[in-house]
Structures are given as structure tokens and as C-alpha cells.
Amino acid sequence: MKADYTFDFRGSITSITLLKVTQTVMQMAPNEIMEIQGFDPTTKQDLFRLLPASAYELLTETADKHDDSDECYRIFLKKCASKTG
Numbered sequence: 898m899k900a901d902y903t904f905d906f907r908g909s910i911t912s913i914t915l916l917k918v919t920q921t922v923m924q925m926a927p928n929e930i931m932e933i934q935g936f937d938p939t940t941k942q943d944l945f946r947l948l949p950a951s952a953y954e955l956l957t958e959t960a961d962k963h964d965d966s967d968e969c970y971r972i973f974l975k976k977c978a979s980k981t982g
Contacts, residue, residue: 906935
């Protein structure tokens with residue numbers, strides 16, 4: 898799957914990256930795809946708490962062992978079309 902935007906939380910300052918992801922989702926065009934990678938499951942939970950559920954569709958979520966110790970997750974989200982009355 899090809900992503901229009903990619904964020905890698907591995908080794909980053911989480912709060913700043915979460916803010917950037919949230920801003921980017923709001924600016925994305927409908928049907929654009931974002932890939933997010935990281936190690937910390939708490940960061941993943943925070944991400945889903947911050948993003949409005951109506952703003953995205955979860956396409957895939959996978960976890961892979963990385964460097965024999967850390968489990969890396971990959972999430973693909975698709976921006977939903979805004980619903981206007």
C-alpha cells in the first residue's frame with residue numbers, strides 16, 4: 898500500500914509528532930492515506946484518542962518484531978470525506 902504521508906514515531910519526541918499527525922490528518926484531502934510507524938503502544942492509543950473517529954478509516958494495523966526486542970507497529974489510515982449537511 899502506498900501512503901501519501903508517512904510518520905515514523907520510532908526515536909522521535911512523541912508529543913510533537915502526535916500534534917503534527919493530528920494537524921496533517923485535518924489538512925489531508927479525502928481518500929489520501931497516511932502511514933504511521935512506532936514502537937510504543939501507549940503512543941498508538943494516544944493517537945486514536947486524539948483523532949476524531951469520523952476523520953479517518955483504519956485500513957490496516959500490523960505489528961512486526963524489530964531488532965529481536967521491540968515490536969514495531971504500522972498503521973494505515975485513510976482520510977474520510979467530510980460530511981456536510
